[in-house]
Amino acid sequence: MAKGYVGQIFNSIQGEGLYVGRRQVFIRFAGCNLDCIYCDTEEFRKSRLGACEVETKPSSTEFKRIGNPMTHREVLRHVKNLMTPDTHSISLTGGEPLLTGNFLVDVARACRRASFTTYLETSGVSSEAMARVVKYTNIAAIDVKLPEHRAVPRSSWPRLLEEELACIRLAVKQGVETFVKVVVLPSTQPKIITTVCKRLERIGKIPVVIQPVTPAREVRSVPSMTHVYRLAQTAARAGVKEIAIIPQVHKLIGVP
Numbered sequence: 001m002a003k004g005y006v007g008q009i010f011n012s013i014q015g016e017g018l019y020v021g022r023r024q025v026f027i028r029f030a031g032c033n034l035d036c037i038y039c040d041t042e043e044f045r046k047s048r049l050g051a052c053e054v055e056t057k058p059s060s061t062e063f064k065r066i067g068n069p070m071t072h073r074e075v076l077r078h079v080k081n082l083m084t085p086d087t088h089s090i091s092l093t094g095g096e097p098l099l100t101g102n103f104l105v106d107v108a109r110a111c112r113r114a115s116f117t118t119y120l121e122t123s124g125v126s127s128e129a130m131a132r133v134v135k136y137t138n139i140a141a142i143d144v145k146l147p148e149h150r151a152v153p154r155s156s157w158p159r160l161l162e163e164e165l166a167c168i169r170l171a172v173k174q175g176v177e178t179f180v181k182v183v184v185l186p187s188t189q190p191k192i193i194t195t196v197c198k199r200l201e202r203i204g205k206i207p208v209v210i211q212p213v214t215p216a217r218e219v220r221s222v223p224s225m226t227h228v229y230r231l232a233q234t235a236a237r238a239g240v241k242e243i244a245i246i247p248q249v250h251k252l253i254g255v256p
């Protein structure tokens with residue numbers, strides 16, 4: 001049985017994307033190999049965290065520490081303890097969940113067997129891992145990185161984009177409800193939105209969420225709404241049929 005490292009398990013509302021406002025149990029897998037300049041979960045980028053913070057009661061924001069690594073059975077037990085009647089789904093998030101390989105598959109499978117809806121939040125860094133987890137995924141929220149995010153060195157960005165597109169193709173082929181999220185900065189240019197959206201349009205009718213960046217880490221300013229509207233219009237011109245502009249809502253109301 002695969003064991004894995006988890007950073008947090010808690011109940012909150014989904015703060016991003018098309019399911020904003022839905023209550024979820026979040027499983028925050030530890031570890032991320034990207035390096036976004038706006039990262040707001042830096043403490044969970046380390047892959048071998050000594051302990052997982054598990055919320056003691058749903059949405060209490062009070063946590064106890066449980067030793068890592070954990071089995072998927074332990075994770076599921078904590079998830080069940082944090083369920084409420086209005087909880088919509090289980091967010092498999094990070095860090096970057098795809099990096100945890102078989103452990104992610106075991107957790108996702110266990111959640112599906114327990115009749116929970118699984119919501120995978122990923123940057124699509126590994127199509128090989130995505131291929132293994134996709135059949136246990138109900139909803140995929142795939143975060144497409146732009147060169148100015150500096151998630152990877154600029155020269156590696158085209159390779160990252162291809163991997164992300166491969167993950168999106170796998171999810172769409174499997175019939176998973178899929179949408180893409182793109183964080184936009186003041187420096188984001190229409191040209192890069194056109195490049196990304198034209199590639200998405202070729203895969204299928206995939207909704208795109210334009211998320212104005214929330215200042216964190218190296219980012220100090222937000223794009224103007226005039227700029228954000230311009231980028232949304234650019235996405236539409238590139239062929240995207242469904243576009244939403246949604247900021248990070250959980251930050252506005254001060255929940256994790």
Ligand code: SF4
Pocket residue numbers: 032033034035036038039040041042045094095096123151
């Ligand atoms: S992918 Fe997410 S966790 Fe990883 S560096 Fe970027 S924002 Fe942080």
